[in-house]
Amino acid sequence: MPLTDDAQLPPGLVLAWGRPAKANKLGRKPTQSVEQIVDAAVELADADGFAALSMPKIAQRLGLTANAIYRYVRSRDELLVLLGDAGWGPAPDRISDAPDWRAAATAWTQAMVDRCDIHPWLCDLPIRGAPMTPNLLGWAEAILKVLTGTGLSPTESLSCALLLDGYARRTASARRDVRDSPTASDQPAAVARFLEPRLRELGYSILAGLMAGDQYTDEVHDDDVTFGLDRILDGIEVLIAQHGRDPLS
Structure with missing residues (x-):
């Protein structure tokens, strides 16, 4: 060397x-x-x-x-x-045990979000470029193995990995910020009662309906994380299909 x-x-x-x-x-x-x-x-x-x-x-x-x-x-x-x-830390072992690429990519992304729950300050660390340290390269290699295994090129796989990485970091940061915010509402029902009639007066019927149904919340739930991630994976699946491979293999 x-x-x-x-x-x-x-x-x-x-x-x-x-x-x-x-x-x-x-x-x-x-x-x-x-x-x-x-x-x-x-x-x-x-x-x-x-x-x-x-x-x-x-x-x-x-x-x-x-x-x-x-x-x-x-x-x-x-x-x-x-x-x-x-x-x-090291990349999670469960990625290699996933039954298909979507499950593996989901496990990898969720693991990033979970890691930020353990160490919330990870969201604040400056990103100075591509991973170069042992553990971060381990995370990168884990998802690249998953994505190149679908038929994507290494370059395409890296771009998809960056997309998943960015989504995980933004989601974790938003969840942390809402959780720790001193202005987060402890009385969501009272807030809804206050805002709903005012929203209807302004003609904001969709927002008013969501608030009336207790569906307008400032919390970032696991279902919210999964919904956004599934949309990203749908897009990657289209890219995989363009390579003539079974996107579920």
Whole structure:
């Protein structure tokens, strides 16, 4: 394998693949590990959210000085790369056990949404391009195997995977935001009683009917996730059919 100049690689990539970065000569021998730094960051983000993540707070959590944490990771950007890979974790095993491509794609997308329920801050992590770290590449390979197995080309499969990925992230983010919103209604029936006559006065009969039937809600239910995902999969199924393959195989 040819040698690579680590300085030419994106922040965090070397550490994510288990290769030690060039040591920072900042004094005493390190007393922690990169893994412990990442674990502390995950715990802090789980407890206080993405906005709470700072190098001094993580250092304090581990009993380190603010400067000492830079013996392990060189910057916050580098830490966020490691944090993201740890937060997503390995791709779920159930994808390979699915009976057909639609079930597998559904399991993969739902697993992304579920993972964001476990670590809501995943929705806030910046996306800096295509996956390059071990766990994220594992997620990518899992869905690409599913999609290329239908007869789609690798390029088409990647485009479909990006579509599913984006849907999962947006859905998870919306569900998180509604769940955590301080303005979310605790009295949906009272809101409906207030709004319905006003909607009818404005001639908004469809909205009024939905509200009267308790079908107008700000919550993102599993059925909502499935409905949107099924429409995306319907489109992918059309693309597969254009290749002359059985879309249910």
